[in-house]
Amino acid sequence: MSPVDVVLVNAGGTNIGSVRYALERLGVDAQVSDDEVRIRAASHVILPGVGAAAPGMQCLHDSGLVEVIRRLEQPVLGICLGMQLLFDRSEEGSTRCLGLIPGEVRRIKGDRCHRVPHMGWNRLKRLIDDPLLDGLAEDAFTYFVHSFAAHSCEVSALATVDYGAPLAAVVRHRNFCGVQFHPERSGRVGSRLLRNFLGL
Amino acid sequence: MLTRRIIPCLDVRDGKVVKGVRFRDHVVVGDIVDLAMRYRDEGADELVFYDITASPEGRCADRDWIDRVARALDIPFCVAGGIGDIETARTILHAGADKVSVNSPALERPALVDELAAAFGVQCVVVGIDSQRDADGEWRVRQYSGDPARMQALPRRTLDWVIEALRRGAGEIVLNCMDSDGVRAGYDLAQLRAVRAVCSVPLVASGGAGAREHFRDVFVDADADAALAASVFHSGAIAIPDLKKFLVANEVEVRP
Numbered sequence: 001m002s003p004v005d006v007v008l009v010n011a012g013g014t015n016i017g018s019v020r021y022a023l024e025r026l027g028v029d030a031q032v033s034d035d036e037v038r039i040r041a042a043s044h045v046i047l048p049g050v051g052a053a054a055p056g057m058q059c060l061h062d063s064g065l066v067e068v069i070r071r072l073e074q075p076v077l078g079i080c081l082g083m084q085l086l087f088d089r090s091e092e093g094s095t096r097c098l099g100l101i102p103g104e105v106r107r108i109k110g111d112r113c114h115r116v117p118h119m120g121w122n123r124l125k126r127l128i129d130d131p132l133l134d135g136l137a138e139d140a141f142t143y144f145v146h147s148f149a150a151h152s153c154e155v156s157a158l159a160t161v162d163y164g165a166p167l168a169a170v171v172r173h174r175n176f177c178g179v180q181f182h183p184e185r186s187g188r189v190g191s192r193l194l195r196n197f198l199g200l
Numbered sequence: 201m202l203t204r205r206i207i208p209c210l211d212v213r214d215g216k217v218v219k220g221v222r223f224r225d226h227v228v229v230g231d232i233v234d235l236a237m238r239y240r241d242e243g244a245d246e247l248v249f250y251d252i253t254a255s256p257e258g259r260c261a262d263r264d265w266i267d268r269v270a271r272a273l274d275i276p277f278c279v280a281g282g283i284g285d286i287e288t289a290r291t292i293l294h295a296g297a298d299k300v301s302v303n304s305p306a307l308e309r310p311a312l313v314d315e316l317a318a319a320f321g322v323q324c325v326v327v328g329i330d331s332q333r334d335a336d337g338e339w340r341v342r343q344y345s346g347d348p349a350r351m352q353a354l355p356r357r358t359l360d361w362v363i364e365a366l367r368r369g370a371g372e373i374v375l376n377c378m379d380s381d382g383v384r385a386g387y388d389l390a391q392l393r394a395v396r397a398v399c400s401v402p403l404v405a406s407g408g409a410g411a412r413e414h415f416r417d418v419f420v421d422a423d424a425d426a427a428l429a430a431s432v433f434h435s436g437a438i439a440i441p442d443l444k445k446f447l448v449a450n451e452v453e454v455r456p
Contacts, residue, residue, distance in 0.1 A: 014293040014320055021271045021296060051321045110400060114202075117323045117371050119402045120425065121245055121455040122202045141203065141455045143276055145298070145323040163202060185276045185298060187240070 004198050006030040007042035009069070012059040013049035013081060015184065022184035026195055034063040044198055045072055048184075049081030053105070053148070054093030056081050070098060075200040076176050080146060083171065083178025087155070092148045101173040103155035105148050114164040117147045122181075124159045124169050132170060132177055132196050133158060140189040142169070142181035149180060175200075203455045204419045204447070205245040205426035206440055207404065208433040210235060212251045212281075215265045219434060226252075229434065232265050233272050239433070240275050242440040245455055247273070248301065248374075248428060251281035252346060263295060270296020278326055281346075284312065286319050293320060301326035301374060304343045307354065307361075310368060317369025322401075327370040331358040331391065332378045339391055342378060362395055373399050374428065376406040384410025384432065392422035404428050412438060412446040419452045 006023060008016055008030050016032055023030045030046070031038070039045055047069070049056055060066050069076070078086045085097045090105035097105070110116035121141045126133055144161065150168040152160040157168040161180070170193075171178045177197060183190030210217045210232070217235050218226040229235070236247055249269070266279060276298040283289050284305035292300055300320075306312050306327055316325045330345040332353070339358040344350040362373055375395050377388035387408040396403055402425040405418045409429035418424045432438040444454045 014290075014324065015298070017267075017294055017296045018270055018298070022274065024271065025274070050324065115400055115402050115425065117401065118202065119323065119372060120202050120205050144202075145276075147322065182276070182298075185274060187274050191274060 004028060005041070005043045006198065007039050007045050008032045009039060009045060009047045009060075009065065010034045010063075011047060011049055011056050011082065011085070013051050013056070015050045015080070015182065016048045018182075018184040019046060019048045019079060022191065022194060026191065026198070028198065034065060036065060036068040039065070039068055040072070043074055044200070045069075045074060045076045047076065047078040047082035047085065049079060049085065050145075051081055052092055053081065053084060053090035053095040053097065056085055057095050057097060060085070060098075066098065070100060073175060075197060077197050078176070078178040079184070080180060080182060083180055084148060084150070086171075086176050086178050087150055090148060100176045101155065101171055101178065103150050103168075105150050108147055108149050108167070109164060111164060117145055118149075118163045118167075119145045122161045122163065124161060125166070126159045128158045130158045130172060131200060132172060132193065134196050135192050136189060142183070142186040142189055144181045146180060201453050203245070203453045204424070205404075206243070206415070206443065206454065207246045207248055207426050207428040208239045208244050208440075209248040209250055209406070209428050209430045211430070212249050212265065213253045218252070219431070233268050236269050236273050236277070239440070240273060243444055243455070244275065244440055246275060246426070247277040249277060249279050251279060253282070263292060266292055266295040266297055280326075280328055284308075286315050289316055289320065293324060299324050299326050299372070301328045303328035303330065306365070307341060307343050307356070310364060313365055313368035313370055317371070322369050322371035325370055326372045326374055326404075327365040328374040328376065329358060329361060329365075330376045330378055333391070339394070345378065358391070359394060359398055363398055366399065366401060370401060372402045372404060374404040374406055377408060380408030381406070382431070383408060386410065386414040387418040387422065387424075387427070389417060389422045392418065392424055396423050402426065409438075412443050415443060416447060416450045416452060419447070420450070
C-alpha cells in the first residue's frame with residue numbers, strides 16, 4: 001500500500017475511536033479532525049458515524065464542513081450513518097443530507113422475523129465487481145447495527161444485504177463510497193474492505 | 201439471512217477477567233485482551249464485559265481496559281456494570297465499546313434509558329434484566345442481583361419492564377433468567393418465549409447454558425436472536441467452533 005494520509009471527520013459519532021483503531025491495526029495512523037484545511041489535504045477521508053441523521057448533519061453544518069465534504073475529490077468512505085449522510089435525504093428526522101449519492105434513506109420495515117434495529121452478522125451479496133470488494137468472499141459476513149437504510153431497488157449498490165428487503169450494504173458513486181455495516185467490527189472481512197478503500 | 205449470535209460474557213474486576221462462585225471469592229483467570237482475542241479467534245460473534253468492580257458499591261471503576269480491548273478486538277463488544285449516567289456511558293462508548301448495557305440504575309431511574317437513546321441512538325442501548333419467578337407464578341425483576349446482600353425483589357413484572365424499556369428506547373434486551381442461571385440445565389424457554397412475544401428488538405438469552413442442545417433450543421424454540429453464556433465457554437465444556445457446527449447441522453444460521 002502506498003503511503004496514505006487518512007483523516008476521520010468528526011461528526012460526533014461514537015465509533016470514531018473504533019475506526020481509528022481498525023486503521024491502526026492496518027498500520028495507518030489516522031487523524032481525527034474537523035478542520036477543513038486538514039480534511040482537504042488528506043489522501044483519504046472517512047466519515048464514521050453512529051447516531052441519528054439530523055444531529056449528524058447538524059454537526060457537519062456547525063463545523064462548516066458540508067460544502068467541504070461535497071467538494072472532496074479524493075476517496076471518501078462513509079460508515080453506517082456516515083454512508084446514509086452521503087445520500088440525498090433521510091427519513092430519520094426528515095433530514096436533508098449531503099446529496100452526493102442519489103437516493104433516500106428510509107426506516108427498515110420490521111416484522112416478526114425482522115427486528116429493528118437490524119443487529120448482528122449478515123451475509124453480503126455482491127452485485128458488481130469493484131476494487132472496494134477485492135478479496136471478499138461471495139458471501140462474506142459483516143456486522144450491522146442500524147434502523148434506517150437505503151433500499152437497493154432505489155439506489156445503485158455494489159453489494160446488498162437481505163433483511164426483509166434487499167438493503168444497500170456497499171455503495172459507490174464517483175469518489176464517494178459507503179458501507180452500511182461496520183468494517184471496524186467485522187473481523188477480517190472488514191479489515192480487508194478498509195485496506196481496499198485505502199488502495200483506491 | 202441475519203445469523204444468530206453466540207456471545208461469551210466475561211466478568212471483569214479491577215481490569216482482570218475473574219470467575220467466582222456467584223460474585224464471591226473471585227479468582228483471576230487471565231488478561232482481558234488475551235481472552236477476548238481467544239474468543240474472537242474461536243468464532244464468538246460479540247463479547248460482553250460485565251464490570252463487577254463497578255456496580256454494587258457504586259465505585260467509579262478504572263476503565264483503561266476498554267481502550268485496550270477496543271484497540272485489539274475487531275468484533276463488537278458491550279460493556280455492562282455500573283453505568284448510571286450519560287457521562288459514564290459516553291466515556292465507555294468513546295473508549296471504543298459498541299454498546300452499553302444498563303440494569304439496576306435503569307430500574308432506579310427509568311429515564312436513564314431515554315437519555316441514553318437520545319444521546320447515542322437506540323443501537324447503543326442494551327437493557328439487561330434479571331428476572332425470577334415469584335411464588336405467585338409471575339416473573340418479576342430483581343435489582344442489584346450482583347450483590348446478595350443488596351439484592352431486591354421489585355414489584356415490577358418482567359414483561360411490563362420489557363415493554364417500558366422498549367418504549368423508552370432500548371435497542372436490545374438481555375434477559376437473564378436467574379432461576380436457570382448457573383444450573384446448566386438449559387435456558388428458561390418459557391420465560392424467553394413470553395418475553396419474545398412482547399419484544400420487537402433483538403433479544404439475548406442469558407442463564408442456563410450447559411450443552412450445545414440448549415443453544416439450539418433457545419434459537420429454535422424461543423426465537424432468541426443471541427445466546428449469552430459464561431462458564432460453559434470459560435471452562436472449555438463447550439468450544440465455540442463445535443457449537444457452531446452443531447447449530448449449522450441443526451439448521452440454525454450462524455456465522456461460519
